Amino acid sequence: MAQDTRFRVRYRLLADDARDAEQRAKGIALEQTVEIPGDIVPAGYIAEEILGQVEEITAVGGKAYEVVVSYSPDSAGSEVIQLINVIFGNSSIQQNIRVIGFDPGPVIRERFAGARFGIAGLRARTGRTRGGLISPVIKPQGSTVKQLADIARRCALGGADIVKDDHGLANQAFAPFEERVRAVSDAVGEANAQTGGSSLYFVNVTGYSGSPVEEAFRAKEAGAGGVLLMPGLMGFGVVQALARDPAFDLPIMTHPSFTGAFVLTPETGLSHALMYGVLQRLAGSDISVFPNVGGRFGFSAEECRSIAEACRADDGIGRAMMPSPGGGMSVERAGDMVAMYGEDVVFLLGGSLLRAGDAMADAVRAMRDAVDSAGDTAGG
Template identity: 60%
Template sequence: MRFSVTYRIFAPDLTEAKARAGAIALEQTVEIPRDVVPAGYIETEILGRIEEIGAEAEGRFRATISYSPDSAGRELAQFFNVIFGNSSIQRGLRVIAVDPGAEMTRRHPGPRFGIDGIRALCGRTHGGMIAPVLKPQGLNADALARLGYLCAKAGADVVKEDHGIMDQPMAPFRERVEKTVAAVARANAETGGRALYFPSLAGAPDQIEANIRFAKDAGADGLLVMPGLLGFGVVARIARDGALNMPVMTHPSFLGPYVLSPETGFDHGVMFGTLQRLAGADISVFPNVGGRFGFTAGDCAQIATACRDPNGPGRAMLPSPGGGMSVERAGDMAAMYGTDVVYLLGGSLLRLGERIGEGIAAMRAALDRVDG
């Protein structure tokens, strides 16, 4: 019934690591000194429990601590709070694995669609998927819709808005959603394709719910959400709504500080794989190796593995690397990521202007060659 979190603890010796692990077990649950923890239910059930601890390398220790589902409740926010709430403020502590266990997986079942569901929606039964990005910020709604039309007509699987396009005056959320839905639908009707359109969810907290409903009613196929800014709970709210029935793509904006220091935060696979799945994302965007953000091949492989791990949590989801993507790199990327992947294409396509379809077609041909 209990769920567990594995932490990497940086400490000079095992004695200190054990002391820190004990402090984490307290901090993440009761947040009071050990000698005043009430006996009975609170001590035996609510208090975090050190299940295992040992050395990884000099100055590094791995500690697995289990927690009661009662401590986490049913809210995703509180679940994540127990995983790494106050302890995230400490130095020399990093989350390297989360095992939600049966009960928390039941409460947070993960992606509604996952890999198979997204493939069914866009009609791409095998091979890597292509997702051109509508940008740059500053274009009006008509220009963005025109780009969406060209991308869908060229055979894009997912037409995704850039995360930086929110509700600015040059392309207000509702105007551009209506226009881009119509443009992508027109392209699909002309080609017989099934390109999916994911607008970037925008709005102040009191507007988010209405904008979700607006996007659904307007005909958007899914939504791009930035959980680092809008909250993981917004992802869960969309994913859990059977009547809404919309897939979610998550974007890493604002989440960089959670992973960039090797001695704090989360491992890349936990942040962009496990936590996104628990929230209910179907596609997780992250910086690709060789791009401008400095993620390594190991970081990216860890993310892709966590996204597609058949052991969960929930359905396997699609990793979506972006940055530094090109036709010339298609073979290397396919060798690295396999076939269950969504490739983001941005600047390399926009250089082509009205000939953007040629770039998408070239990428499709390159992927088809390596995917078989």
């Protein structure tokens, strides 16, 4: 396979000096592919094609170096799990290595279609041709099915584009999966019939039955308009399986639960853009949820912008997807959030919405008006 078909990963690592950096880079190339000592790598195809190739080593200050290693698409196949395994499998267990860039190359770009819907498809499904999408979260955990369905109904009556399960709603006794999905789907459907709207209910699928793919299909049969998945807990392969299946044909939202350890330490893990932008697009997510700046999780404005850019980059895998910042969204902050993220974004509404109580529908309308007004101002 010609060299220009390879995909490339940029790592930042710490090393004592240039020679140590070179040895560490060669170690990554071996670890991520053949996983044997360099002196016993078989000659021919394995050594020339499968073995990772160190292409760049650049000192970036102090003991930090950036290295680029290229890999053969043959080593990844067409499975997102194996592709991520090559990008950062065993090396993720080593200290002071962080993935900061990924160039898929032509073959990987062809093999991985990415999102089935993307931004344009989500707008078509929701009927929202312009402006940010509004997505209230039904919660809290411990609520009954009736209470959750009532919250969802009020949100849909208020014009929510997406009404999503909280990621803490699984198959607990207080709101079992099958019962909750039917009741909330019916509530959102009745509200849509009353308003003429197109609110979509996204069901949290956890795989409690042993088959998250089958659960997602059962949610679809019960009337769901999309699913929420947690790839940090269940794996990116589930996202890919549903995104690739034409019979499923529902948009997918991915949640960041259990992924914080990958991004929070600057010397290890992956960059925020890689985790919440690039990998989600690779797997086939249509909407990537991440903690918003100013909230309780400590993501910076720069990190949040990098995620949004990776979600929507023209040169990313497949269709551009929608970033979905969660936390800290309010009518008062709408202008700042629209200025920061633009129009192609899903704004999550959680605790602030529940404070509205019986006036929840009005609160959703107020948020819609605030987002639209901020968009008009920015556009004008």
